[in-house]
Ligand SMILES: Nc1ncnc2c1ncn2[C@@H]1O[C@H](COP(=O)(O)OP(=O)(O)OP(=O)(O)O)[C@@H](O)[C@H]1O
């Protein structure tokens with residue numbers, strides 16, 4: 001699955017990982033991981049608590065992590081760790097979470113470690129949270145440790161936004177029912193992650209969970 | 217006899233503030249708009265013009281405390297925004313919301329489908345797409361906007377053109393334009409005025425234009441001009457009244 005190369009001029013190889021976290025087992029079923037690969041390790045503490053560790057030990061590897069976590073009056077935790085141990089690798093972690101119900105709690109911790117010999121590293125971590133109910137709480141912690149001065153780029157961003165009533169009004173003012181409008185807005189929020197998932201995964205279950213738990 | 221008018225009777229409304237308290241804004245608005253009529257409302261900043269527009273459209277932040285709104289004999293006072301829209305009311309907003317992750321075309325189709333469900337008219341996708349294409353070219357917007365997220369990153373003028381594009385595709389009976397002319401360049405103002413006017417004429421739609429400027433009223437001649445201050449209509453006149461207001465200002469109409 002992982003194509004290794006040491007030649008600078010060849011295109012970077014791709015490894016994409018997809019993570020779904022919810023307390024619904026059905027939605028969780030489809031973590032797509034390459035278990036024969038030493039460079040990746042993961043720990044599942046519970047259906048809603050997940051840690052993934054990616055070691056970039058070979059130069060010129062491009063890794064993407066797409067993660068989605070849902071908490072419906074429950075909790076969901078995700079810890080992503082990317083260790084850049086070799087030069088010229090890129091990593092992109094995009095994690096999106098949604099919370100509904102006043103007891104919902106989520107946390108995302110995103111560690112990126114760039115070792116002294118990992119020159120030419122480019123990394124980007126993006127975490128976005130959508131809070132649908134007052135009282136629900138999301139925690140977002142990006143940790144970036146850079147031990148070389150010769151990187152191409154290191155970015156991180158996190159946001160926690162409340163469901164926007166102005167958006168809901170806008171869609172309903174055009175004749176769309178409140179339920180349908182809410183579904184469009186929440187679906188729109190997840191779209192950039194869900195559209196990345198390969199077909200035939202647990203996506204249909206995720207869509208159902210979103211429909212049943214997050215839009216009513 | 218059932219009228220086809222938009223009737224606003226003694227409307228009182230307050231805004232619900234973040235701390236859940238309410239602040240009264242509308243103090244008894246009376247206005248009847250007949251199909252095909254063009255009304256303009258002018259008035260100072262903060263007098264409640266947008267509040268009137270939002271209250272008509274059913275914005276949940278505004279609470280109608282007394283009075284009523286009806287359209288063609290149907291009482292809309294307590295209806296949700298989607299019901300009002302499907303009943304034939306359209307509000308072009310002063311600052312339209314941005315919605316990420318929903319393409320413009322998906323939004324337009326869903327909205328139109330909701331309207332068609334009301335009338336029982338079948339939505340044929342191919343002819344709808346043609347209609348959309350025509351609307352884009354009428355408003356002189358590049359149709360690559362169709363695949364962009366609703367209003368996200370649109371310029372002020374692009375947003376206003378898309379408001380009027382939605383008007384054309386949703387076929388309302390009554391149209392409220394809340395400062396559709398603010399921030400438009402001369403070409404955009406001409407295009408938007410032309411499209412609104414021709415739509416209203418062809419469909420015998422009623423029009424309420426909220427504006428600070430005479431420019432748009434030179435393009436779309438109003439039958440009535442109302443001066444709005446302190447949450448109500450203080451005086452009404454014809455199109456000459458708008459010119460007078462622009463010269464004299466609103467001092468005569470504000471008490472405090
Ligand atoms: N959501 C809100 N929260 C707090 N105050 C509000 C809100 N909406 C309206 N108001 C207040 O109500 C009053 C009327 O506002 P409105 O927007 O209706 O005025 P306007 O006549 O449209 O003004 P402009 O000409 O500047 O657009 C203002 O004092 C405004 O601050």
Ligand SMILES: [Mg+2]
Nearest residue numbers: 265266267310
């Ligand atoms: Mg206003």
